[in-house]
């Protein structure tokens with residue numbers, strides 16, 4: 001029986017039901033958490049259930065529900081943090097204040113590696129591409145594994161919706177450009193894990209999403 005090279009488990013965390021993903025390389029059984037925003041007992045359970053050895057934490061952006069507990073968890077596991085893009089530093093610096101506001105544990109940290117458009121990150125023997133997708137936050141990035149036709153897009157795009165742009169340094173047009181210029185070229189059959197809610201594919205969103213479907217943008 002041949003196994004897919006990459007497996008993923010989605011674990012909703014925090015009162016905001018943010019989709020934390022545990023990604024792992026089936027060849028090495030080494031893995032990474034993407035956006036471990038909180039609820040660390042659930043994440044420890046996922047490690048035990050899968051038997052994966054965690055080697056790093058990957059972050060899409062600096063919002064509390066995505067990375068409030070990243071620094072705490074990285075220290076506990078003895079692993080590094082890669083991402084987001086350095087333009088989200090101001091969000092990471094205010095995690096303690098935002099945590100108090102949303103009732104989530106939040107602790108600022110310094111990523112071991114800031115990521116940029118065109119960078120790659122590794123998880124076991126897997127290589128994921130990094131795309132910078134500003135708009136929801138200025139330093140938002142997404143991770144793409146072409147061989148699996150899978151993308152982890154954080155709060156850029158959701159099934160039937162798109163990320164909010166009413167935060168400091170949010171920009172609606174920039175978000176639309178990120179979606180059409182960085183996500184769509186990954187291919188319609190690409191499945192994506194959004195930051196919140198169910199998975200979808202880019203083809204499905206191009207046909208039906210009320211904000212970014214082809215017919216909506218063409219008539220704008």
Ligand SMILES: [Zn+2]
Pocket residue numbers: 061063136155
């Ligand atoms: Zn966000």
Ligand SMILES: [Zn+2]
Pocket residue numbers: 018063065066155195196
């Ligand atoms: Zn979010």
